[in-house]
Amino acid sequence: MKRLNRWITALGLAATLGAPALAQSKPVEITLMYGLGGRLGEIIRATIDRYNKSQTEVVVRGEFADSYEGVLQKALAGIAAGQPAADLLQLEVALWPRLAAAGQLTDLATLPGFKAMYDGFWPVFRRQTDPDGDGKVYAVPWNNSNPVTYYNPQLLKKAGFEAPPKRWTEYREFARKVKEATGVPALAIPSFPWVLEGAVFSNDGEMVRGGRLALNEPAALEVINTWTQMIRDGSAVVENANTTQDFVAGKVAITFQSVASRPGIKALAGDKFKSNVRVANLPYFKKPVVPVGGATLAIPKGIPQDHVLAAWKFIQWLNTPEQQLAWIKETNYVPVTRATNDLRAFQSYLLTEQGLGQGMLQLPTARPRPADPGYVQAIQEIRKTLEDIWLNNRPVEPAINDLVNRTQALFKQP
Known part of the structure; x- marks a missing residue:
């Protein structure tokens, strides 16, 4: 005091x-x-x-x-x-x-x-x-705010889990088991790069380095490949405008959203909120990091x-x-x-x-999120590229290399 x-x-x-x-x-x-x-x-x-x-x-x-x-x-x-x-x-x-x-x-x-x-x-x-x-x-x-993990404990329990994994490296096996046990995707992965930033930072990577996007570096590629594998095997889906409704309806087990989304999720879930919604920290690769x-x-x-x-x-x-x-x-x-x-x-x-x-x-x-003015203009290109990879099965590395090259002009060169 x-x-x-x-x-x-x-x-x-x-x-x-x-x-x-x-x-x-x-x-x-x-x-x-x-x-x-x-x-x-x-x-x-x-x-x-x-x-x-x-x-x-x-x-x-x-x-x-x-x-x-x-x-x-x-x-x-x-x-x-x-x-x-x-x-x-x-x-x-x-x-x-x-x-x-x-x-x-x-x-x-x-x-x-x-x-x-x-x-x-x-x-x-x-x-x-x-x-x-x-x-x-x-x-x-x-x-x-910062992003957190909202999960449905009832769906996870059917697959033998009390809570989601702490590390992204454990998510693929976890997601496969949840999908097999429940018949619904384990998680919805956003193309808006807020959660991506946290995952890349946690893997000792950066979103921007040397006057350009750094998504073609190994740390970022590991994140994108991990997520892409889950989407392609059906254990994850791409987040969309209906994801929150799908989550409270039990059609997806996990959604990554702002901690400030909690009141809205509670309103949608109604009487099922206490039994069907829990919150955990954001997953990480090597060390816990979240973007604000x-x-x-x-x-x-x-x-x-x-x-x-x-x-x-x-x-x-x-x-x-x-x-x-x-x-x-x-x-x-x-x-x-x-x-x-x-x-x-x-x-x-x-x-x-x-x-x-x-x-x-x-x-x-x-x-903090990346402060380079060029990053703001690159966000929509990041989203389009990730959705192209996930929805149209475009190969990861060529798509990311193309993204880095075509957005370089947006950044002030060092």
Whole structure:
């Protein structure tokens, strides 16, 4: 509690003493452009309303951009038009580097009270937002998570297993036995490369190296070949839009999704949630590693200074332990600040069935997603290539070599 009190005191002093007052006759009105819809979008709007009612200096308006990609595209359109699309952007963790590299984001490290807040983030989130270690920070974490293994214990029990394997190298035999015993695929493998990143990192590999994709290196090829073998022998399937529904219906035994997906899975599973859903850590090859995902908050360049300060004031409020806890209880995202973790109320929340136990356990071994702006543009090509391999039986190595070669132009050469 002493550490929590010191953190709150430091943040409060920085906000009140270090930040210039927003002196105006009426509140500064700013726009937050966000990419989460559905239930999460409703929670964002409720959070904005709560903030607006808590003070009188700033009014935040929310604008939904349909998706994270929609936020990026609207931001790029605003840059092209010479008019920032919003005062505050919710940018997926792999998307903000593209705008930062173009010089279109404000360096948040220059704003009052920055150090007090930034030092309170978990180390992985500091690395995520300052990948070069140069002290320039163009985004700060907000809604962050990591992938976990959701499994159906009833299906695994039919095959003689209490839980899924910890290592990917054990999965092929495990998947074969589950398929034989249950008649359903053991796992759904995603073509979106978030889980792939974790598997490659855990095998001492990298997604990007030397100004190009590194998926043709042995560490990555071992991962892709392992997954491809399971898909081709029918013990695994390629994840699709119906995977979550198939999982809760018992049509696939395992799905790899965000720890923040738990409330949605629970809602779909209904009364069967307690008996049919369990959570385990993400599998690994040589060592446990998970990639962090989710989104950050960034302030564009080119907006008035009073809007910059107003947006920053809102960011500081969002990252107080109390507001983090309220957000976590609604969304099941992991806490981005250590002070939130120290709250007694948060520790109690971890003990509930909606708890974040697995996600929290994985934070010490978490790594940021690749921050190279070229990687963002390469993601769709990675997906298309993996789906071509898995759905059209294209040979792995030629397909991956072609992927690496055709995406090289997207990367800035060292």
